[in-house]
Amino acid sequence: MDVDSFNHLPADEKICQLGLISKSSLEHILVGLLSIVQSPASPPDLVVATYRALLRNQNPSLVDLARKHFNHADSRIAAAAIEYAGKLSPEWFVRVSGKLLQKRSRAVYRAAVKTLNRLSPDAAISAIRAMIASNQTKQLGNAINCMIFLDFSVVREIATELAVNTRDDEIFGAIMLLFQNNPELENLKCLFRIEKNQKNPAWSDLARHIRHENTSVLNERDLLGRTDPAAIETNLARDYTISQQPLAAGTSQKGQRTILCQFTDLLRNLKFLIEFYLAENRALALAIPLLAVLIFFLYPVVSEPTRMGTAVIYSPRAEIAHVKECRQDYAIIELRSDSSRIKIRPLSGQFICENLANQNVEVELVLYRISRKGDAMAVCTRIKRILQS
Structure with a gap:
């Protein structure tokens, strides 16, 4: 289809054509698309369809113009422009995302966070924390609305903190819906x-009800393993009691509510790729010495001895691990889908494989998958704060 034929189509037919158009055909009608986006008389649905067609075909020709539509009076156009320009100019988008999250339109909020989540989950989390810190009901509601677009494992800690501290019935109810709709161990x-921690008896009862509901769903899906649901209640009470005990002398105030173990993006800014071959079962054994050497040379200065500091763990079969024991000078990590346990001494950067009995302290730890770049693989890690409780 040439641009003249496209321009003579009614608006509804243009929308249909844009939904089916190929990359090569799109390039032939760019002039027509430019006039659609520039004209104030263009129907909003047609402008939205234009941006979506450009995004679907990865065509950045109108990115500069789309940026000007971030503040469009029609929130549908603004949201479509955000998703299009944000995806195709990620570095610029991350720099302006903070301003977008201050907009009043819910559609703009949702589009900004959805795009941020695709580009940089860390940036999305920072924006949500900033909204929560404002302690304004509207901002808190927008923060919860943004969490919908994020993996719940990423926002679980934020949701927990907000549920413990909020005194707003609607905010608390919305957080409980998030937990209810994402049943996870x-x-x-x-x-x-x-x-x-909730002083409101009704809210406390609601949290307990949803916890029991989560347990039932997990049990039905065979995700509790061999653990009896009744034993889970006992373990939760035990772990909570341990988490409330005073920390050892010398522990800083800053570290009281955060974990003894923090996984940082040690390798994120390094300009090299590390190739792992996954065929052999001994990949973990090969990776440990390599990563130990990397940490020896690249490990940052640790100012607080109670923090476990930097560690990078790789296993071809394990995506989830648990910290089985935390002490001032070491932590024991167990890979859930592997029989290996790794003892980490952060101050020396030493990795030791050991078979140790389960300890009382169990802390969530998420291992991020290796991302492919050509024939090689780069280790991707993120900062992850892990609560003791």
């Missing part, structure tokens, strides 16, 4: 903490 400890 890691929710149980968070819901138990909310239940015990």
